Amino acid sequence: xxxxxxxxxxxxxIAGALLVSGVLVTSLQLVPGRLRKPLIALVTFLAGLxxxxxxxxxxxxxxxxxxxxxxxxxxxxxxxVLLSFAVGVxxxxxxxxxxKNIVRRRQGWGFSVLLLAAMFGILVTGLLKEYRPNPINQxxxxxFFDGGLKSLDAAMFSIVAFxxxxxxxxxxxxRSVEATILLVSASLVMLGQVSLGQGLTAGLPTSGFLxxxxxxxxxxxxxxxxxxxxxxxxxxxxxxxxxSTSIRLWLSLERGSYFEKDx
Amino acid sequence: xxxxxxxxxxxxxxxxxFLAVALPMLFPSKGGSAVILPETQSFYDTVERxxxxxxxxxxxxxxxxxxxxxxxxxxxxxxxxxxxxVMRHRLKFAIVSFADPQGRELGQQTADKLASQFGYQYGRxxxxxxxxxxxxALNVKALARDIPGTIGKDIKGTPLGQIPVMQGVRGVDDxxxxxxxxxxxxxxxxxxxxRAAGDEPVPLLFSCTAVMAVxxxxxxxxxxxxxxxxxxxxxxxxxxxxxxxxxxxxxSPSLSWAHFVILFLIALGNxxxxxxxRRAGSRGGA
Numbered sequence: 001x002x003x004x005x006x007x008x009x010x011x012x013x014i015a016g017a018l019l020v021s022g023v024l025v026t027s028l029q030l031v032p033g034r035l036r037k038p039l040i041a042l043v044t045f046l047a048g049l050x051x052x053x054x055x056x057x058x059x060x061x062x063x064x065x066x067x068x069x070x071x072x073x074x075x076x077x078x079x080x081v082l083l084s085f086a087v088g089v090x091x092x093x094x095x096x097x098x099x100k101n102i103v104r105r106r107q108g109w110g111f112s113v114l115l116l117a118a119m120f121g122i123l124v125t126g127l128l129k130e131y132r133p134n135p136i137n138q139x140x141x142x143x144f145f146d147g148g149l150k151s152l153d154a155a156m157f158s159i160v161a162f163x164x165x166x167x168x169x170x171x172x173x174x175r176s177v178e179a180t181i182l183l184v185s186a187s188l189v190m191l192g193q194v195s196l197g198q199g200l201t202a203g204l205p206t207s208g209f210l211x212x213x214x215x216x217x218x219x220x221x222x223x224x225x226x227x228x229x230x231x232x233x234x235x236x237x238x239x240x241x242x243x244s245t246s247i248r249l250w251l252s253l254e255r256g257s258y259f260e261k262d263x
Numbered sequence: 264x265x266x267x268x269x270x271x272x273x274x275x276x277x278x279x280x281f282l283a284v285a286l287p288m289l290f291p292s293k294g295g296s297a298v299i300l301p302e303t304q305s306f307y308d309t310v311e312r313x314x315x316x317x318x319x320x321x322x323x324x325x326x327x328x329x330x331x332x333x334x335x336x337x338x339x340x341x342x343x344x345x346x347x348x349v350m351r352h353r354l355k356f357a358i359v360s361f362a363d364p365q366g367r368e369l370g371q372q373t374a375d376k377l378a379s380q381f382g383y384q385y386g387r388x389x390x391x392x393x394x395x396x397x398x399x400a401l402n403v404k405a406l407a408r409d410i411p412g413t414i415g416k417d418i419k420g421t422p423l424g425q426i427p428v429m430q431g432v433r434g435v436d437d438x439x440x441x442x443x444x445x446x447x448x449x450x451x452x453x454x455x456x457x458r459a460a461g462d463e464p465v466p467l468l469f470s471c472t473a474v475m476a477v478x479x480x481x482x483x484x485x486x487x488x489x490x491x492x493x494x495x496x497x498x499x500x501x502x503x504x505x506x507x508x509x510x511x512x513x514x515s516p517s518l519s520w521a522h523f524v525i526l527f528l529i530a531l532g533n534x535x536x537x538x539x540x541r542r543a544g545s546r547g548g549a
Binding site for chain 1: 273301332395402405408477478483484496518519525528
């Protein structure tokens with residue numbers, strides 16, 4: 001429906017978008033306090049109404065579409081743009097908080113310096129790699145992304161394994177019948193998951209009745225037969241809960257500290 | 264003895280796990296039997312089926328990289344093997360990420376690594392749509408109807424309509440296969456809004472971290488997903504099927520021993536509980 005713009009036309013569209021956004025934001029600021037909540041409720045209702053109407057309205061059998069269907073992509077793009085603002089807000093928030101830490105020499109201000117240096121480092125090298133691709137810029141980005149972010153991210157997540165070990169020892173106890181069933185099931189699934197565990201019953205035949213006792217088949221049975229109905233029940237409950245919460249949000253009926261704040 | 268077991272310093276447990284992971288890497292061995300789990304086999308078979316299907320093999324394969332470096336040990340190895348498999352059959356593919364901005368880069372790095380080996384060229388044989396922020400449900404729902412309209416431009420800033428590999432690709436009916444590699448709960452968006460939105464259901468494959476796999480088994484059993492790679496173990500099995508052993512195969516013994524250490528500690532913890540209960544019982548009796 002809308003095609004990507006390039007060259008002068010693109011700049012014209014950007015200028016137009018900025019102008020319209022400026023007028024819109026200024027107008028919103030002028031809205032009296034008592035009218036702000038109804039306005040938010042109206043926008044929320046209309047946004048939700050689009051997807052509900054688009055889903056329930058009959059479609060043309062040949063095109064499998066109704067008059068709203070072609071607006072899905074532009075609305076998804078609007079959503080992408082709106083969410084992109086959150087990145088800007090996040091960066092602004094980080095900058096102000098950590099700059100204050102550094103200026104006021106608060107405890108741990110050195111970490112703030114490191115955070116800002118890393119943030120700008122990966123931002124600048126990332127942009128240079130995209131728009132001025134050469135071996136130096138690519139190596140500089142790789143230093144931050146592969147040498148820094150990737151390694152630190154992986155290291156952080158791998159630490160979880162050590163907590164699991166500690167928890168397995170201290171918390172995974174057969175204190176009741178239910179806990180014992182859980183413990184035995186989990187142990188069998190773990191054994192069936194890895195080659196050493198599978199090796200324990202490798203001597204059993206691969207077909208016939210005795211094959212059911214192979215640990216990987218027991219694991220398969222637990223995962224696909226025993227736990228599936230329970231999972232489906234949980235999913236159904238979650239789905240119904242999500243539906244009721246969504247309807248309350250859509251109709252602005254949700255109450256609580258966040259929703260009752262003045263805007 | 265029960266008290267000693269109860270008061271054991273957690274650092275000994277950490278050391279035990281560290282040795283269980285490190286020693287098999289330092290002193291590699293065969294690592295026991297290599298049973299291919301049914302979900303891995305069906306993952307492999309589905310790619311083979313798509314490649315052999317004249318109706319599907321010319322369509323675009325979506326390699327969705329919804330993960331970050333934190334789960335790269337599992338997800339990146341799965342993703343690399345899936346891309347290798349797709350390239351081996353010379354299928355056209357697109358890289359995209361909806362859940363994590365790192366997916367864009369990790370997907371491209373994987374393509375850069377394999378492209379020269381298989382003679383793949385950016386734009387002609389594959390494309391990177393990049394990371395698309397926003398609500399995943401809205402993006403995936405829009406994608407089913409209008410791919411160029413939802414994505415706009417690729418990572419190089421070229422409108423999708425001008426990229427050779429994207430010629431004729433409009434919506435879900437032009438997609439031959441979706442391979443979702445994820446560290447987050449994103450599979451259901453493809454099931455709800457994409458897989459069955461076209462003339463025929465699109466084959467959907469899922470590769471995920473081991474902790475997420477349990478939640479996907481109902482979809483595997485119902486036939487909504489055609490195959491699954493379960494964590495690092497699944498990646499290792501897939502490498503075996505592809506006859507292309509890599510990192511996942513290499514660390515498989517470490518994974519096995521780590522599981523055994525955890526099982527051993529669970530048993531030890533329960534023995535400690537049993538002994539302390541018996542002690543308390545005998546005191547009560549006295």
